Amino acid sequence: MTSAVVKYERAKMYPKQEEALFHEERYGVVEASTKSGKTVGCLVWLHEMAALRGGPNRNFWWIAPIFAVTKIAFRRLKTYLPEGTFTSNETELTITLRNGAVIWFKSAEKPDSLYGEDVFAAVIDEATRVKADSWYAVRTTLTATEAPVRIIGNVKGRRNWAYKLARRAEGGAAGYHYAKLTVWDAVDAGVFSLEEAEDARDILPEDVYRELYLAEAADDSSAFFKVENIGVVGGFPEHGRMARAWDFAASEVRAGSEPDYTAGVKLVHDGTMTYVVDVVRFREAPDDVLSRLGVTAAADGKLCDQVMEEEFGAAGKIMLAQLKTFLAGVSGAGNVIGASPSGGKAARAFHFASACNDGRVNLVEGSWNAAFLDELADFLEGGVHDDQVDAAAYAYNRLAPRAKAGIRWL
Numbered sequence: 001m002t003s004a005v006v007k008y009e010r011a012k013m014y015p016k017q018e019e020a021l022f023h024e025e026r027y028g029v030v031e032a033s034t035k036s037g038k039t040v041g042c043l044v045w046l047h048e049m050a051a052l053r054g055g056p057n058r059n060f061w062w063i064a065p066i067f068a069v070t071k072i073a074f075r076r077l078k079t080y081l082p083e084g085t086f087t088s089n090e091t092e093l094t095i096t097l098r099n100g101a102v103i104w105f106k107s108a109e110k111p112d113s114l115y116g117e118d119v120f121a122a123v124i125d126e127a128t129r130v131k132a133d134s135w136y137a138v139r140t141t142l143t144a145t146e147a148p149v150r151i152i153g154n155v156k157g158r159r160n161w162a163y164k165l166a167r168r169a170e171g172g173a174a175g176y177h178y179a180k181l182t183v184w185d186a187v188d189a190g191v192f193s194l195e196e197a198e199d200a201r202d203i204l205p206e207d208v209y210r211e212l213y214l215a216e217a218a219d220d221s222s223a224f225f226k227v228e229n230i231g232v233v234g235g236f237p238e239h240g241r242m243a244r245a246w247d248f249a250a251s252e253v254r255a256g257s258e259p260d261y262t263a264g265v266k267l268v269h270d271g272t273m274t275y276v277v278d279v280v281r282f283r284e285a286p287d288d289v290l291s292r293l294g295v296t297a298a299a300d301g302k303l304c305d306q307v308m309e310e311e312f313g314a315a316g317k318i319m320l321a322q323l324k325t326f327l328a329g330v331s332g333a334g335n336v337i338g339a340s341p342s343g344g345k346a347a348r349a350f351h352f353a354s355a356c357n358d359g360r361v362n363l364v365e366g367s368w369n370a371a372f373l374d375e376l377a378d379f380l381e382g383g384v385h386d387d388q389v390d391a392a393a394y395a396y397n398r399l400a401p402r403a404k405a406g407i408r409w410l
Contacts, residue, residue, distance in 0.1 A: 008051055011044045011080070013037065014189030020179030021045045021150055028150040029162070029169040031215040032181035035192055038152045042123045043077050045150055046103060049121035054101025061122040063114070063138055065129040067107040073125060074105040108134035115140060120147045127153040127162035132378075135161055155211045159377045163217060183213040224346070225353050225376040225389075231362040232369060236275035240268040243337075244278075244300055245307035245394035247387040248289065262289050263387035264296055265372075266304065269399035274352075274361045279368040279388060290326060297333035307394050310338040339394055346380060349389055352396040353379075 010022075017037045020030045022045060032038040043062075050060040064070040074093045078086075087096050093105040106114065108130045114137035122138055124130055142149060151162060169178035183200070186192035201209055207218035244267070249260035266278040280296055282289075297306050306327060310320045324336040341348060355361050356376070363369050375388045 008048070010048060013041055013044065014185075014191065016179070016181060016185050017041045017189070020181060023177045025175055025177035026146070026148045027165075027169065027176045028148070028179070029166045029176065030150065030152045030179045030181060031155050031166055032152060032179075033183040033186060033192075033213045033215055034154060036181040036183065036186040037189075037191055038181060039073065039125060040076070042125065042150050042152055043073060043080065046121060046123050047077065047081070047097075049148070050097055050101040050103050051099065053120060054097060054099050056100030058101045058120050059117050060101060060103045061117075061119050061138070061141070062103065062105045062125065063108050063122065063130065063134070064105075064125040065108050067109065069126060070105045070107050077103070108138075111137045114138055117141050118144050120145050122147065122149045124149065124151045124162075125153065127151045128156035128160050129153065130162070132161040155215050155217045157211075158217045159223065164374070180215045182215055223377065224349070224380050226357045227373045227377045229359045230356050230373065230376075231359070232365050233275070233362045234365055236268045236277050236362075236364050237270045240270035240275070241399050242266065242268050242300070242304040242334075243307050243395045243398045244296070244304055245339075245391045245398065246293070247309070247390040247394075249283070249387065259283055261385060261387045262292070263391045264293070265388055265391040265395055266300060267392065267395040267399055269396075272360070274355055274396060274400065275364055276361065276372065276392065277364045278366065279372050281368065281371065281388065293323075294327065294330045294333070297327055298330050299332075300334060301332055302334050304334045305337045305398060306334055307337045307339055307398050309390075309394065310340045316340075337398060339398070345386060345390060345393075348397065349379070349393040351400060352389075352393045355396065355400065 014037065018041070020032075020038075021028060021041045030038055046060055046062060050058070054060065062070065062073050064073060070093065074095070077095060078088055081095070085098055088094065089096075095103040097103070108114070108124075111131060111133040114134060119138075119141040122142060124135065124138060127135070138149070151165065153162060155163065157163065166178060169176035183192055183197045187194050187197050197213065200213055204212070210216040211218050244264050246264045247262065249262045261281045261283055264280045265276060268275045268277050280292065282292060284292065297304075300306070308320060308323055310316045320336070320338045327333045327336050352361075363372065372388050375385060379386055379389050
């Protein structure tokens, strides 16, 4: 019995398009103009991965922000592939190749639905519009297989996981490859007309044109926190008022989960400037949370208030009373101050954000700075966590004059 030999020939692409996707690095990030060939190129790449590296029941994923966009890619690949080389399932949106490999077309709308499988290659399409927790879920599916992924899309602001990953790739991180495909690359390659490119440039607002056609991020002028206005300094004044506020969680990390953190943010206010001097942030079980609380409060000293949210109802009052009793037995710990919230997170964070945006907040240099600034940048923009923002807002509203919106002090 002889085995059939199938000759594979890669579909023709223009050089920059091919170089952007076909490389040895595991993580390929492509920021690209609309209609520059990024989607077609990735369909070729994913099919090649499945054809050459696939086998019975090996899974290959195409992920898009919503179901309708996923269906477009599914239909395109069906059109491109020669008849007799695949079967398709219109209900599950799968294409099964003759070697048994299955290419799945999935939506990123429900991150929990993306856990569980082992995936041998993946594409995340329109990545700047995909939720961060969907990316985290997809990344877990690549762990056992150590599989490659291509992350593609238009640029859409600076406050999303894909933009940050692109900067990591552009910076030359090991295992990453970065590419940019602009409208002018597509014009030079003959896949986009010069007239259409010039018409878009003349009609669209400059910031929209630069993002969609030149792959350049627009300034995030609407950001709640303008993190570029926050300074980083080496120390803080010793005479200022101090408070550390807490946002509690009691969840340990488990496979397939992205639980909240317990965050404690310590601020010093000298009457003019506010200094974020320390942030502790961890995921632990309730007993360990209490232990970390006690150690941190003792290190902060008696002059540092420990601010804690009192949730509404009897349960909130009982929890606050228990925390007060606990810290009363911790040598050196400051007073426990209860804060009963009203209004939403944005209302509580308003005054802290205003101070940050006006250049009246400095961070004391520390290993926690990057994670803190990232969370501020993502606040109200689809970020996965806001624990540090909540804690910082409670501390600021305790210390700064007239910063009492949305808070009732107990």
